[in-house]
Amino acid sequence: xxxxxxxxxxxxxxxxxxxxxxxxxxxxxxxxxxxxxxxxxxxxxxxxxxxxxxxxxxxxxxxxxxxxxxxxxxxxxxxxxxxxxxxxxxxxxxxxxxxxxxxxxxxxxxxxxx
Amino acid sequence: xxxxxxxxxxxxxxxxxxxxxxxxxxxxxxxxxxxxxxxxxxxxxxxxxxxxxxxxxxxxxxxxxxxxxxxxxxxxxxxxxxxxxxxxxxxxxxxxxxxxxxxxxxxxxxxxx
Numbered sequence: 001x002x003x004x005x006x007x008x009x010x011x012x013x014x015x016x017x018x019x020x021x022x023x024x025x026x027x028x029x030x031x032x033x034x035x036x037x038x039x040x041x042x043x044x045x046x047x048x049x050x051x052x053x054x055x056x057x058x059x060x061x062x063x064x065x066x067x068x069x070x071x072x073x074x075x076x077x078x079x080x081x082x083x084x085x086x087x088x089x090x091x092x093x094x095x096x097x098x099x100x101x102x103x104x105x106x107x108x109x110x111x112x113x114x
Numbered sequence: 115x116x117x118x119x120x121x122x123x124x125x126x127x128x129x130x131x132x133x134x135x136x137x138x139x140x141x142x143x144x145x146x147x148x149x150x151x152x153x154x155x156x157x158x159x160x161x162x163x164x165x166x167x168x169x170x171x172x173x174x175x176x177x178x179x180x181x182x183x184x185x186x187x188x189x190x191x192x193x194x195x196x197x198x199x200x201x202x203x204x205x206x207x208x209x210x211x212x213x214x215x216x217x218x219x220x221x222x223x224x225x226x227x
Contacts, residue, residue: 043159099211
């Protein structure tokens, strides 16, 4: 099983809503990542979890709150988002937090903030 | 900070022909990793090929091969016998020893039947 799954596929939310994105992998990977990708742009790293601990936070606004309940699951909690936060949110995982390992990407959640 | 440059925003190639996508990067590190990822329209990003900087031999993966020139900081991707399914955005990526990815701006490749 070389799959990273993400739910939901699409999400529309208002600026006052609270919602969560979910990412799951069953490859035994110990590093998981959240990226934000705008149309026709490369992914931008938001957060990295290594062995269930937050290891990198790329100065992301506090309206994005990551959570890693266990080694297979990664959540991104959203609150009070802005329209400019509309984007494709990608989750990825890699075998370890050490450098050089390939990251496997999920299909993404396309988020629209009204 | 590392930068990755893909100077060709868009390219096209006839089916069954060969195409080369260019990528250059800037780093002061000696040990690092380079990747090409493919993102088809509305589909997820998948790894095409990976190269370790300490390996002189160019990586190959079926119809995909790279030309890695460490001194020139160049990492181009060659796609042979192009197929319609190769139509996608291609991202070159650099990973440092801190495990951070730096992506290029992408090259949109269209394979023409």
